[in-house]
Amino acid sequence: MKKPPIIWLNLMLFLLTFTGAAVLIPWRAWTHGIDAIEWLTFVVLAFYSGMSITAGYHRLWSHKAYKANGAVRWLYALGGALALQNSALHWSSDHRVHHKHVDDNDKDPYSANMGFWYSHIGWMLREYQAHRYHDYNNVRDLQNDPIVMWQHKHYLALVLVMNIGLPALLGWFNGDVWTMLLVAGLLRLVVVHHCTFFINSLAHIWGTQPYTDRNTARDNGVLAVLTYGEGYHNFHHIFENDYRNGIRWWHYDPTKWLIKLLSWLGMASDLRKVPQERIEAAKLQMQLKLTQQRITHRQDYEELWQTLQGEYETLKQQLLEFYQVKKELLEAKRHKLCLEELRPRFNELKSRLKLQQANWNSLNAAYR
Template sequence: MSFDTPSKKPKIIWLNVLVFIITSTVALIGVPLYGYFYGYDWGHLIATVLCIGYCGMSITAGYHRLWSHKAYQANALVRVIYAIGGAFAVQNSALHWASDHRVHHGHVDDNDKDPYSAKKGFWYSHIGWMLREYQAHRYQDYSNVKDLQRDPVVMWQHKHYLVLTLAANFGIPLLIGVIHGDIWGMLLTAGFLRLVISHHVTFFINSLAHIWGSQPYNVKNTARDNGFIALFTFGEGYHNFHHHFQNDYRNGIKWWQFDPTKWLIRLLSVIGFANNLKRSDDTKIELAKAETLMQKASQQLANINLPDKDTLLESLKAEYDSYTQQLMDFYDVKRQWVNAHKKQLLESPEAQEIVHKYQELCEHIQEQREKWQAFHQQLKLKYQAV
């Protein structure tokens, strides 16, 4: 006779559990105790910050934007630096990390398929998903990263990941400690403390960046834009934009938005170490913002009782259609202008006409954008007063 056994929780991944427990314990207890008895100086702080930056940028610029999304291309030297930095960050190999991340984007918020679905709660998306074998069937499935398997740097790091991780996490702090004259102090600060901070900074992108912030580009998933989170995640806090335009090498698209990863990639391209930087078209970005604003306004109007609600909805739709049509016209003329520029035909009468129309549409777009935003603001004030 046989009985059906009740479903069990996925097995605990004890290696991950022990790594998190040991590193956190040393960071929370060992680091303060050593500081109390022996003290730290500016050298410890600077080394720790620089090591956090190296780990963080290796993940954001390397694992994330280069390998997961192919947002740009980098030469072998840069890729090796990223690969070592990724091992230093102890976040699995680039091959495994990118595979997980591509599944996340393909099935975002799907509790069964998204490896770190935010809909399962903060704890799960932040760290819980790494403590049990929730998707054990995928652990050796790299069918979605076949392109990365052709990258010799990625495969070198994947094959030697454990050795590289141990060498980087003990070797780099040890070397800095020898130079500085305090080996134990550097092992604690640039080693353990740095690793704990680096871990949770990255984990915040999976958790907080799907919970806290605005959604200017897309309301179809939980991803949020948050400039405050961007300050601690090397620019990854503009997550709503990223989930809608995931192949853009930027996350913060405005010049003033804090995105050091974007600035690093741009610098690498200037000195010839990177190329093929991908950017989303400005018009498509504006269309995404307009569509999202339309969806939000329509939903808000539909949920309140106003005597002229139908009229307002019609007006809203008319303004939206007018604005998006202007954007599409602008996009078409811009494409013609770029083509004329490429063909060096800007002196011809046809090109001059395109340039004139382009400039004219630029002015119309700005006027229409302001009109659209003003109309939406009036609606917002009206339904807030209800």
């Protein structure tokens, strides 16, 4: 089967930037040295460009997980050009296709089923789906955003200004243009490229699937550190419109923290969150499925399966009742209504749910 034509511009970009960073950074460090300001600038610009992709391209524009004012969107547009991962319009179009057709080798632009190399970078090196560069029907909403269209129209000029002009200017202020260009420009670009590329590759290969196994996406706390919080990818692929990826307070998700901070400052609004009962229900269903797979070989499978199903239905019903009463209690507090009837009911359901969850966990642990 004839391979699609090579996209020479992309191939040369990735080859020259990676080789240049691998050769020139050690040489510069050995012959000239790299000071603390240059490393600090590297870190700041890495987070700025990387989180412009995760908070801007991904959660804002691709998934509409929240709204942001013009100043924030403008900063994302500049940071996206600094990240050099195509325009927000094109990136979002690709990403929406990915979610719609995840793991479909013919339709998913970076299907993980094609292997690590393909999903990490190979899909950008050949014209596997040439129409991607012309068909933006799935991002018509973004075509009404003047900042998105301004960036798309002037993308090449913005790339040059942000990746060469900005580091050169900062280097001039610091007294060393060339070292700043190499560290905060070249090395930063390569590191951000491959860290964000891990979302398409490693985050579909390495980790756990606590919410769904209907696609290859995985949750991985280590990858979250490398991808600005995007490592909780199994959660994201089942609840893609949630502004969070890491839903627990201890989950490393700086993108989530940035969005929340912007909302406190009045610069972001309408932060979307999946109801907790839906999250718990997904986890519960996945636990049931995994335990069923473990007991299929047992002679008493039918009896065990009936027990599991009974416990599952009981726990699921108690979850729904608990969160319904919790919502009613919060609503009553918000409107300063009488809570005398709701509080005892809430506490009773909470105790019953805790006991039922303990029974469920014990039952599942027995068959691991």
